[in-house]
């Protein structure tokens with residue numbers, strides 16, 4: 001029994017280390033590439049394509065990087081827990097598509113995003129309570145002008161609570177590993193887009209009957225400037241229903257609103 005426990009702990013540590021490597025490299029590669037593409041004077045995509053904004057401060061970016069590496073340790077721990085639980089047969093994760101069919105792959109993917117968005121909205125709103133904000137969420141708000149580097153900069157307890165969503169969901173919802181993996185990629189890309197600090201897509205996209213339900217860079221930028229609005233992650237659904245969407249919000253407004 002003791003021997004088995006030791007082997008499990010050993011595997012947990014090895015997986016933790018491996019996930020930390022993957023998560024941290026993913027952060028630096030994706031955020032670094034986006035930074036180069038959007039802010040670098042060499043590529044100059046930012047100034048050609050985007051609205052005027054103060055250049056990002058390296059001091060704040062460095063702080064965001066430090067916090068993101070710390071988050072990497074916590075997210076990696078959550079990833080290792082999921083992996084061990086799967087290997088021991090405790091989760092609803094599955095590998096054979098034929099088990100639930102192709103249709104379930106897409107349905108479960110949408111359900112996963114909606115559940116995560118709901119979890120994030122209420123958790124995020126709670127973290128903005130004056131009693132919790134300083135300890136649990138102020139790290140993410142160091143940057144009033146977010147950059148891609150802010151996308152995974154969270155205080156450690158917030159990172160753990162966010163990561164626990166994935167630890168818990170695999171015990172509740174049957175998910176193919178491709179669905180889970182795709183959701184993690186979508187989450188990464190969406191988080192980076194939400195923190196660009198300027199709008200990437202044309203305003204007509206968000207005026208569209210379908211597009212208006214999606215959160216974009218400018219929507220989240222409002223949250224970094226006005227803490228009491230725009231708590232969602234992917235969709236505007238909860239912000240609209242619960243009255244936390246800025247009533248004056250208009251996708252045509254310039255990014256340097258105050």
Ligand SMILES: [Zn+2]
Nearest residue numbers: 124128137223
């Ligand atoms: Zn916030």
Ligand SMILES: [Zn+2]
Nearest residue numbers: 140146195220
């Ligand atoms: Zn943010």
